Amino acid sequence: METQAHSVAGSVARTGRDCRPEPDAIELGRQLRTGEVSPGRALDNARSAAYELNSELNCITRFVDVDERSFADADRNVPVWGVPFLLKDAFATLRGAPTSNGTGFYDSDVAKEDSVLVTRLKAAGLQIFGKTNCPPFNSLATTENGAFGSTPNPLDKTRSAGGSSGGSAAAVAAGIVPAAHGSDGAGSIRIPAAYCGLVGLKPSRGRITLQPVLGETVNGGMSEGVLTRTVRDSAAFLDILAGPAPGDSCIAPPPHGTFLDAIDAPLGPVGVAVVEDAFAGAASDADCLSILRGAAAHCERLGHRCDRTFLEFDPMAYRADYRRIWPVSVGRSIRAVEVRQGASLQQRLDPFNRHLYALASQTEAIDLVLAVEAMQRTARRFFGWMESRNIDVVMSLTTPGGVPELGHFDAQRHGAPEVYERFLDQTSYTTLANVTGAPAVSLPLGRTPDGLPVGIQLLGRYGDEAVLLALAAQLEAAHARSPVMPVTNPTAKTETDPSQSTKRNPVR
Numbered sequence: 001m002e003t004q005a006h007s008v009a010g011s012v013a014r015t016g017r018d019c020r021p022e023p024d025a026i027e028l029g030r031q032l033r034t035g036e037v038s039p040g041r042a043l044d045n046a047r048s049a050a051y052e053l054n055s056e057l058n059c060i061t062r063f064v065d066v067d068e069r070s071f072a073d074a075d076r077n078v079p080v081w082g083v084p085f086l087l088k089d090a091f092a093t094l095r096g097a098p099t100s101n102g103t104g105f106y107d108s109d110v111a112k113e114d115s116v117l118v119t120r121l122k123a124a125g126l127q128i129f130g131k132t133n134c135p136p137f138n139s140l141a142t143t144e145n146g147a148f149g150s151t152p153n154p155l156d157k158t159r160s161a162g163g164s165s166g167g168s169a170a171a172v173a174a175g176i177v178p179a180a181h182g183s184d185g186a187g188s189i190r191i192p193a194a195y196c197g198l199v200g201l202k203p204s205r206g207r208i209t210l211q212p213v214l215g216e217t218v219n220g221g222m223s224e225g226v227l228t229r230t231v232r233d234s235a236a237f238l239d240i241l242a243g244p245a246p247g248d249s250c251i252a253p254p255p256h257g258t259f260l261d262a263i264d265a266p267l268g269p270v271g272v273a274v275v276e277d278a279f280a281g282a283a284s285d286a287d288c289l290s291i292l293r294g295a296a297a298h299c300e301r302l303g304h305r306c307d308r309t310f311l312e313f314d315p316m317a318y319r320a321d322y323r324r325i326w327p328v329s330v331g332r333s334i335r336a337v338e339v340r341q342g343a344s345l346q347q348r349l350d351p352f353n354r355h356l357y358a359l360a361s362q363t364e365a366i367d368l369v370l371a372v373e374a375m376q377r378t379a380r381r382f383f384g385w386m387e388s389r390n391i392d393v394v395m396s397l398t399t400p401g402g403v404p405e406l407g408h409f410d411a412q413r414h415g416a417p418e419v420y421e422r423f424l425d426q427t428s429y430t431t432l433a434n435v436t437g438a439p440a441v442s443l444p445l446g447r448t449p450d451g452l453p454v455g456i457q458l459l460g461r462y463g464d465e466a467v468l469l470a471l472a473a474q475l476e477a478a479h480a481r482s483p484v485m486p487v488t489n490p491t492a493k494t495e496t497d498p499s500q501s502t503k504r505n506p507v508r
Contacts, residue, residue: 024230025080025178025237032082039071039082043127046084049176050130056157058149059170060130061089064097067122074125079236079260081125086180088168089131090138092117092224093213102136102145102164105337105345116211116245117224121181124240132167132180136350139330140419141191141399141426142409143167146350150406153195155452159403162192168227169196179233185222186326187398187430190442193227194398194455197444199472200227201234204463205437206250208241216249218329219372221434231473234441235259238465250437253463262466263473270304270471272296273391278428280322281315284400286488291446291454292397293487298445298478299395304471306395311432312385313378319424321378322431324363324371326423331360352409355416379436383462392467396429398442398455429457439465441472445484 023031031037043066054060074081089100093111095118100106114122121128133143133151143151143166151166153159154174161170165182169192172180182189184202193200202223210217210224226237238259244251255262274296276289296306334357338345349357385391404426411419433440439462442455456475460468 023178025083025228025233026230028083028178029078029080033076039127042082043084043129046177047129049174050171053174053176056152057154057170057174058151059133059161059167059174059176060086061100061133061148061167062097063130064094064128066127066129070122071125071127074123076125078124078240080179080233080240083126083179084177085121085126085128086130086132086168086171086177087118087121087128088134088165088181088183090134090164091115091183091210091214091222092181094118094128094131097131100131100147101138101333102134102143102147104147105341105348109340113212115213116209117181117241120241120243132165132171134164134167137330137333137353138164138183138185138188139326139353139356140164140409141187141423142404142406143170143192144406144409152406153403153452155197156403158405159452160195160406160408162195164188165227166192169193169198169200172196172198172227172229179226179228179237181224182227183222183224184434185218185329186434187427189225189227190398190430190440190455190457191426193442194444194453195403197453198227198229199231199234199441199443199476200455201225201238201441201465201469202433202439203238203242203465204252204439206244206248207238207252207439207463207465209243209245209248211245211248218434219325219375220250220437221431223434231441231443231469231476232260232263235263235469238469255466257466259465259469263469265466265470267467267470267474270467271390271392272299272304272306272471273386273389273394274306274308275310275394275396276308277310277315278400278425279311279315279396279432280319280424280428282400282425282428284397285402285448287448287486288397288399288401288454290486290488291484292395292456294484295445295456295475296395297487298475298484299471302474302478307389311382313381315428317374318378319428321371321374322435323420323424324367325375327356327359328363328368330356350411352411352416352419355411355420375435382432382436386461392461392464393471394459396457396459398429398457399426400428401426402448402450402454403452433459436462438462439468441468443472443475445475445479446486
């Protein structure tokens, strides 16, 4: 039976495949600024929806009081002023609350200060009233953990909401809030967005500071951002959050104007490379590929140049290098807890993270450096390839298959080595943006035959979120007018990739 509750503006929050939560954050912000809805009413509605739906979604790990002093001083001219908001329970710190990272290991580690990102959200008048669920140590593309429970997909509660920002995605998809914070080290904003039918933007490396908690996490691959319902919301939140802080090791080029203005600015023909083959060797589902081809056809009808091509690097070599890097990135978080607590976590870890920690411990420093250098060469070749072919955006799937069932990443059931391969499959399209530092966005531009969303990823040039968001807004509007139609029998690719040989089967 479908569950209902009042959402942020008095419309209906719900679960089920036909849910259409409204309004987006900018529309709710307009209602708040004009007095059609009061900030208190909006917050009460969001809390009511959260209390009613959280028992089945496990999307919120803890509720917190809104910082009334910061809200009173906030800028009322910000387009999303007064909007209720949820913070991912990872990385970004909220003064007075622990940051759980999907485990019980941090319960006593209460933050003494807000991170820079949280400070900027509060200054913009976002009413932060809770923190959202994620997998242990943010290491998987699903949100299932023993500390807070599994977060199902609101569109089908037998399926995953994705990860690691799955709690935020579920809360937005269910209509609890119109937008929520996420972080992305391997696709952790874009994959939940794809699973839940949302817009998920990973900004350029250095666009949003990670201070004061994080440095070059995942070898510079981690970015913070927001999951939203609309492209314009993603642009508005990027305007709020963008900017460096003193001591940042990487700073993205400053934008020319606001990102919100950029989505309405005239956009000339964009060079789009349409890549069907997964970047890290996974096989892709035929139904999902038909949606990608339909999205490319939409792009061509908008007047853009679309070339079907492939990336000029060996996907299996890329996968092998990335396989060394991810366990060390996760292991770093585990070791930091051990150092703080003065005790080993080895026997208290879940099977998957125990496996990653063992892999990290076995990785020699010189091998890690070689893998990182290989990834850096890949980034240079990739941007050189874009430049030489006059490519502005690479269009692909966000994930190689449909939305997996809960338990697909259960290491107890399937074995940790197999689950690691499944993780590498599900991130086959997303990690390239993390490795290169390029901005990338997932758009909901179709559905599989079973009615679940398909995410289409647009990956742009480094520092050029403006063009990326403008094209995304065009595709979003075109899809609203005339939904993307699957193309099952495409014309032959302009090029074929001889390196695509051994591929793992997609999720169905």
